[in-house]
Amino acid sequence: MTMSLSNIQLSKKKCWICGYKKIVQSEISSLPYICSWCSNEHVVTLISNIVSEAKELLRGGELDKCEDIDVLSFVADLGTFGANHSYFKQFSRIMSMMAVQIALQHKYTPERLLKVTDGSSPQERWERVLDCIKFLMDVELLEQGQGKYIYELYKPSDLFLTLTTSVEIADVEKELPPRTAACLAGYAWLRGIAITINWLKEGAKGDAKGIMRLYAKGKDGKLSVPKSFTAPIMYILGHLAGGHNEFSETEFRTWLNPRGILGKDADFLTNILARATQLNHRLVNFIYRGSTLHFKFNPLYLRMRERYRERRR
Amino acid sequence: MAKGGRCIICGDRIAIGLQLCDWCRDPKFEDVLRGLIEEVDSELKQASRIDVKANPTFSLIADLGILGTRHPLLASFSKMIAVLITEGGKGIREFKARDLYYGQRDVKPFLMMLHDLGLVVYDATQEEVMIPDDSVLLKIKHELEADPHRNPAAAFALGYATLKSILKTLELARQRLVEYGEGVTCLYSITRNGSGSVRMTMPKSYMATLSFVLGSWAREFTEFSELDLHKFMIDRGVMGKEFKEVLAILSCAFATAHGLYERASVEHLGRIAIHRFRLSEDYIRLYERIRARQRTR
Numbered sequence: 001m002t003m004s005l006s007n008i009q010l011s012k013k014k015c016w017i018c019g020y021k022k023i024v025q026s027e028i029s030s031l032p033y034i035c036s037w038c039s040n041e042h043v044v045t046l047i048s049n050i051v052s053e054a055k056e057l058l059r060g061g062e063l064d065k066c067e068d069i070d071v072l073s074f075v076a077d078l079g080t081f082g083a084n085h086s087y088f089k090q091f092s093r094i095m096s097m098m099a100v101q102i103a104l105q106h107k108y109t110p111e112r113l114l115k116v117t118d119g120s121s122p123q124e125r126w127e128r129v130l131d132c133i134k135f136l137m138d139v140e141l142l143e144q145g146q147g148k149y150i151y152e153l154y155k156p157s158d159l160f161l162t163l164t165t166s167v168e169i170a171d172v173e174k175e176l177p178p179r180t181a182a183c184l185a186g187y188a189w190l191r192g193i194a195i196t197i198n199w200l201k202e203g204a205k206g207d208a209k210g211i212m213r214l215y216a217k218g219k220d221g222k223l224s225v226p227k228s229f230t231a232p233i234m235y236i237l238g239h240l241a242g243g244h245n246e247f248s249e250t251e252f253r254t255w256l257n258p259r260g261i262l263g264k265d266a267d268f269l270t271n272i273l274a275r276a277t278q279l280n281h282r283l284v285n286f287i288y289r290g291s292t293l294h295f296k297f298n299p300l301y302l303r304m305r306e307r308y309r310e311r312r313r
Numbered sequence: 314m315a316k317g318g319r320c321i322i323c324g325d326r327i328a329i330g331l332q333l334c335d336w337c338r339d340p341k342f343e344d345v346l347r348g349l350i351e352e353v354d355s356e357l358k359q360a361s362r363i364d365v366k367a368n369p370t371f372s373l374i375a376d377l378g379i380l381g382t383r384h385p386l387l388a389s390f391s392k393m394i395a396v397l398i399t400e401g402g403k404g405i406r407e408f409k410a411r412d413l414y415y416g417q418r419d420v421k422p423f424l425m426m427l428h429d430l431g432l433v434v435y436d437a438t439q440e441e442v443m444i445p446d447d448s449v450l451l452k453i454k455h456e457l458e459a460d461p462h463r464n465p466a467a468a469f470a471l472g473y474a475t476l477k478s479i480l481k482t483l484e485l486a487r488q489r490l491v492e493y494g495e496g497v498t499c500l501y502s503i504t505r506n507g508s509g510s511v512r513m514t515m516p517k518s519y520m521a522t523l524s525f526v527l528g529s530w531a532r533e534f535t536e537f538s539e540l541d542l543h544k545f546m547i548d549r550g551v552m553g554k555e556f557k558e559v560l561a562i563l564s565c566a567f568a569t570a571h572g573l574y575e576r577a578s579v580e581h582l583g584r585i586a587i588h589r590f591r592l593s594e595d596y597i598r599l600y601e602r603i604r605a606r607q608r609t610r
Contacts, residue, residue, distance in 0.1 A: 020583070036581065242580065244589070246536040250544055251582060258583040287532060290336055292544065294534055 010204055010223070016212060017197060018234040019227035019259040033200040038234050042241035047194045049308040050074065054187050059159055063166040066183035070300045076179050077281040078233050079186025081272070083178070084279050085229040087216050088189075090118045094132045095141075095188060096181035102160060103167040107151040135213040136160075139191040179280075193230070231259045232269050236283060240297060240305055249293040321491055321498065322479055323524035324517040324549040332486045336528050336545075343483045345531040348603035349373070350480055353473065362455035365466050369595040375465040376571035377526065378472025380562055381519040386502065387471070389415040390423050394450070394470045397433065401444045402454035410440040418502060426499035430477050432470065449473065465571065475500065475523065521549040522559050526573065535597055538580075539588040564588055 013022050015035035022028050022035070031039060053071045066072040083092040093116035101108040110129060119125035133154050136142040145155035156164075163184070167176060176184070195210030208215075208223075211230075215223040235255050239247055249270055256266050272279050274286045274293055284295040320327050325334035336342070352370050360368070365375040381387050392415045400408070413420055424442060428435040432450055434443040444450055449470065456466040475497065482496030493503055493513065501515040525545050529537055539560060546556050561567060564577040576591040 023584070037583075244536060245591075246534060248538065248541045250540040251538050251587075254540055254585070254587075255583050287534070289532065289534070289541075290545075291548075292541075294532075294541075 014225070016200055016204075016223075016225060017193060018231045019225040019261075021258055021260060033204045034197065037238050038197060039201055040238060040241065043234070043238050044194070044197060045312070046237060046241040046305070046308065047190060047197075049311075050304075051187070051191050051194055054190075055159065058163040058187060061162060061166045063163045063180055063183060066179055070304045072183050073282060074301050074304060075186040075190060076183035077186070077283045078190060078236075079182035079184070080279055080281050081233055082185055082189050082229050083182050084272075085226055087118075088214065088226055088229050090116065090128065091132050091135070091214055092181060092185040093117075094129060095136070095185050096176045098136075098156075099160070099164050099167055099176055099181075099184055102156050103164040106156075106161075107149075108156075110150055131213050135192060135211070136188065138195055138210050138213065139188045141188060189233075193233070227259055227261055228265060228269060231256060231261055232272070240301065243305075243309075245302055246294065246296045248289065248295070252295070319515075320549075321486070321496075321515075322482060323521045324515055324551075325521075326548065332491060333483070337483070337524055339528070339531065341531040342528050343480070344607060345600065345603060346476060346480050346483070346527060348607050349599075350477055352599075352603055352606075357449060357452070361452065362459060363449070363453050363466050363469050364456055365469060366460065369599050371466075371469060372572060373596055373599060374472040374476065375469040376472070376573045377476065377523055378468035378470065379465055379571040380522050380526070381471050381475065381516065382468055383558070383562060383567065384516045384519045386418075386514065386516040387500065387519060389418040389420060390500070391471060393420055393423070395467060397442075397444060398450050398454050398457070398467055398470070401448070401450050402458065406444045408442040410435070410442055413442065422494050422499040425494065426474060426478055429481075430474055432474065475519075476527075479523075479527075517549055518546075518551050518555050518559050521546055521551050522563070530592065530596065530600055533600070535592045537590055538582075540582075560588060563590060 010016065010033060012028050012032035014020060015022075015038055016033050017038040018035060020035035020037065027036075037043070050071055054075050057065075057069060057072055062069060062072065066076045079092065082088040094113050097112055097116050098108045101112060110126070113129045113132075114122070114125050117125040117128050119128055133142060133150070137144070137154060140157055141160045142154045143157045145152050147153060167180070175181070189211055192211030192214070196208075196212045197210075199209040199212075212223065215225060217223055235252060252270060252273070253266050256262070256269065261269065268277075270293065271277050272281075273284055273295060275281070282298050283301070284297055287294045287296070318327070318329065319325065320334035320337055321332050322337040323334060325336065327334050349370070353374055356368065356370055357363075360371075363371050363375075365371045382391050393413045396413065397408070410421070410424060413424070421437070424433065424435040425437070427433045431445070432448050434445055435441075436443075453466045453469055478497040478499060482491055482498070485491050485496055491498060493501070497520070498513070500520075501513050503511055503513050505511050525542060542560070542563070543556060546552065546559065551559065562571075563574065565571060572593055573596070574590040575593040576589070578589050579586050580589045581587075
């Protein structure tokens with residue numbers, strides 16, 4: 001049931017985006033590596049629309065307006081989830097550091113990136129920096145170049161250079177403002193998710209692509225899905241793409257259950273949505289409904305979705 | 314009577330000494346219900362017939378009434394209303410109360426309720442029932458004559474009576490203990506067992522559904538799923554086949570179709586398929602109109 005992909009082992013029994021555990025044989029054979037929720041056409045279309053529009057805005061140097069523009073604000077909200085994930089937050093820091101260095105010096109240096117990377121040894125930290133660089137190549141924020149230094153081999157793409165112009169304007173010296181950093185990371189991760197979905201749907205052949213490059217690897221080479229980051233994002237995207245405006249805590253927990261997110265982990269994610277933690281996002285507003293919570297999507301994001309649907313019609 | 318144990322509107326378990334649960338006690342619930350009743354009453358004064366297909370206010374009341382038409386505890390009341398509407402339409406305005414009995418159920422409390430609401434005039438001493446000229450029942454008959462095909466106007470009477478009595482119950486509960494025969498308790502039945510203790514039976518699957526729909530509407534929830542409904546119902550002791558019946562009524566699986574939800578779909582949530590409902594746009598607008606009027610007062 002497993003197959004070897006370079007150094008990684010992928011099981012067909014689970015979704016490599018949200019962590020859904022398949023128990024029915026027909027699910028495994030019809031859609032290996034991914035679940036029906038994540039591979040849903042509406043979800044893929046919504047992600048593609050968001051990524052395209054965000055890309056255009058970033059190319060136009062609008063990164064600093066991520067509070068005002070609905071698409072960038074949505075992307076920043078999704079990025080906030082990753083920026084607070086115990087493992088993924090280091091990649092958010094790497095991207096943020098890279099953006100600052102590129103804005104100020106037009107290059108990035110491994111020394112500075114290693115400083116913001118977690119890991120028990122320099123070797124491990126360096127591998128994570130390399131994973132992030134490869135991921136940024138996938139999402140076209142870096143591109144292949146020539147030279148003997150790493151910033152020459154993997155040089156910033158035009159898009160990355162353009163979006164850092166707004167960082168220069170912000171007069172940033174050390175690090176990006178959290179919301180701007182979350183927007184940049186959110187864009188990269190969303191694009192990475194789209195690439196990975198496509199790769200998984202095509203049979204997961206060759207090296208892992210997109211966001212899977214950033215997944216934590218165990219000593220035995222097995223990847224672990226960062227469910228507490230990807231699952232809530234996919235739920236929100238899937239629910240929004242499905243044309244729904246509201247959802248309840250009960251539904252959210254029921255959805256998380258087959259992804260193996262239960263108990264305190266599910267409480268934690270619910271608390272994030274209910275803004276009971278320090279995490280700042282505008283994805284949903286909540287109303288207390290007796291013993292549970294009821295969430296309503298931000299009207300700005302509903303209008304954004306309707307705009308995409310209208311264009312498609 | 315009604316000292317505690319269960320909410321007298323939806324049947325939720327509550328502490329001794331209370332009469333209403335948190336859901337029904339919420340001021341939003343009463344405000345929106347009052348707003349709706351005022352809206353209906355003002356439109357009833359002007360309307361010569363209950364046009365439930367064109368008027369969203371009448372339509373909402375009828376749709377809520379439809380939720381109770383299949384309940385066995387309310388079957389005799391539904392039949393009685395049907396007789397009053399059809400016979401009243403033929404010009405027969407006076408009835409003997411004993412002729413309105415269908416089955417074992419005592420209809421006197423219900424007749425008193427209809428009397429209080431002005432739908433009929435009930436003389437308890439003479440056991441006579443009379444339909445006044447300005448009764449809503451006659452307006453319903455006019456509507457049924459105008460459009461007899463699958464018209465839910467008859468359910469309007471049950472919905473209207475229930476909602477008005479819920480509002481009266483909420484008002485009474487704020488002041489004192491609600492007694493049997495007051496407010497919505499007229500829809501309930503009481504029996505005395507061998508030991509002499511009194512047991513009240515309420516049509517929970519109707520009242521709890523009504524409370525859920527109204528409460529969700531009052532809180533501006535426009536969407537909900539089977540899971541939310543299940544959680545709500547299970548607290549009120551509605552489960553198993555009874556819950557499936559409620560779900561079937563809400564998803565219009567029976568011939569008595571209503572227009573409460575513009576979208577009732579089955580969605581896959583993880584491994585399970587669940588029903589999801591979205592409130593009709595007409596009723597969302599009606600809610601906004603009612604709230605706007607309440608704010609301007």
